[in-house]
Amino acid sequence: MTPSTPEAPDTGASADPVEFPIARSCPFSPPDAYAPMRERGTPTKVAVPGGKEAWLVTGFKDVRAALSHPASSSDARHPAFPALGDGEQAVAAELRPFIRMDPPDHTRVRRMLVGEFTVKRVREMRTAIEEICREQVEYLLSRPMPADLVGDYANRVSTTVICRLLGVPMEDLEFFRRITSVSGARTSTAEEVGAALADLFGLIDRLIDEKAQSPGDDLISRLVNGPLERGEITRHSLLSQIGITLNAGHETSRNMIPLAALDLLDNPDQLDLLREDPSLWPGAVDELLRHLSVADVITLRVATEDIPLEGATIPAGDGYIALLAAANHDPEAFPEPGRLDIARSQRNHVAFGYGVHQCVGQNLGRLEIEVALRVLFEKVPTLRPAVPVGDLPLRSSSAIFGLEEVPVSW
Ligand code: HEM
Known part of the structure; x- marks a missing residue:
């Protein structure tokens, strides 16, 4: 990948591109290396796993431009696709999930799902999500201290909510949790991910047949008895x-849920504001989303x-990654970006x-995070980390950043 245009990005001072992904040194902040890259103002060339190179885009304006340009392709079949996980490109090229498709194929599939996540639809789920969170807080409180906010709360909330929405029966929940713990870890080998995906597909395949026979009020039933039956999707x-x-x-x-809880505990003045005035929660969720990215x-x-x-x-044919945490911590877009300020009200x-x-699931994501945190802090007002935040194991190599476990006491 040698950019030949006069506008080609600055490759930085060193001849060898730095390796990517880059680990965070603090769970609440983007990797330290992002700020100097953004200040340089041009994309930075990096080496991604598997021997390829790609450009990192870091400024807020540039990230938005790079993600909204019609020549921006998400298609994993492209040889330059900058996959970060072992086997990720081959799996995405074979399965073609719509997150890795381009219009018009992407538009067609997305249209089938978008109605499931409207503000109105998601609002109707609030009571069910509150019930799920209350049940799971009881579970957390039943565990010996220190309990794990990831395994004993957030993971249980998120799997229960998504399975309820899609119509995965509660008796398959533990099986689903086992599959996702393998497929979500970037440290899993291609074989392990392949086996986990085969299990997941076996489960969905069975559900498609079951819901064709006896449909329920859920997303899978609606897709099976709508677009699949009409031949609009294979x-x-x-x-x-x-x-x-x-x-x-x-x-x-x-x-997101455990990390956001820790971020609030680390900023007690902000948590106090929320305790005094719960109407601040929706704005706080957006600020937490920005801050943690x-x-x-x-x-x-x-x-x-x-x-x-x-x-x-960015030269035609090259792979690139538009870094969301770098954009969300660009001081030109968000003054004092490192400060968690729940009154920032910048959506x-x-x-x-x-x-x-x-x-496509952002309305549900916002609601789930809000309810999970509100219920947690209401029911467990003395919640506190059981180990220093600096000692927590980071999930630096997974597609979504997080913490392996978060021991807590109360
Ligand atoms: C809770 C916080 C969440 C965050 C921070 C988040 C973040 C993202 C981001 C950054 C993308 C864009 C990927 C890209 O441009 O390549 C995305 C897409 C997507 N998200 Fe989320 N998400 C969240 C919750 C959810 C939820 C709850 C669902 C579903 C129930 C969901 C389902 C999806 C799907 C299916 C796509 C692909 C959309 C497309 O390609 O058109 N997400 N998400």
């Missing part, structure tokens, strides 16, 4: 689209034509991405 594609929705919907909340490295792209940015051009962050792939 069974293979439907399996992939249900699989990505299950995975994306669960993995993000599983990582857990989906930082999910936006893998290839430029199918030259993509012009503020200070340089223009890119924690849910930008452009045609912007998170």
